[in-house]
Amino acid sequence: MAHAVLVVSTPSAHATVKGPEMTVHLKFNSRIDGTRSRLYLVEPSGQVRMLTLAPQDAADSLAAESVKLSAGEYTIRWQVLAADGHITRGEIPFVVQ
Numbered sequence: 001m002a003h004a005v006l007v008v009s010t011p012s013a014h015a016t017v018k019g020p021e022m023t024v025h026l027k028f029n030s031r032i033d034g035t036r037s038r039l040y041l042v043e044p045s046g047q048v049r050m051l052t053l054a055p056q057d058a059a060d061s062l063a064a065e066s067v068k069l070s071a072g073e074y075t076i077r078w079q080v081l082a083a084d085g086h087i088t089r090g091e092i093p094f095v096v097q
């Protein structure tokens with residue numbers, strides 16, 4: 001068992017995505033506890049909001065309900081609890097066009 005390391009994400013870091021409808025999906029290298037994991041969105045204004053998590057589609061993945069975003073620079077802040085009991089965090093900056 002090990003820390004949860006982000007393997008792939010939608011959006012990917014520094015990507016430019018077409019808005020307004022956007023889905024967030026993160027895949028890790030180990031099982032995570034979705035009930036004790038969180039996704040936050042930092043908006044262009046700097047305001048931070050918690051995203052509503054979608055039901056886990058796989059033990060190693062975390063996804064949010066789709067959101068409508070206007071154009072601008074955003075950052076996803078993720079925090080996950082891995083099967084080994086450790087929490088890992090990270091950020092994914094992206095741009096909505």
Ligand SMILES: [Cu+2]
Binds near residue numbers: 001082
């Ligand atoms: Cu660990």
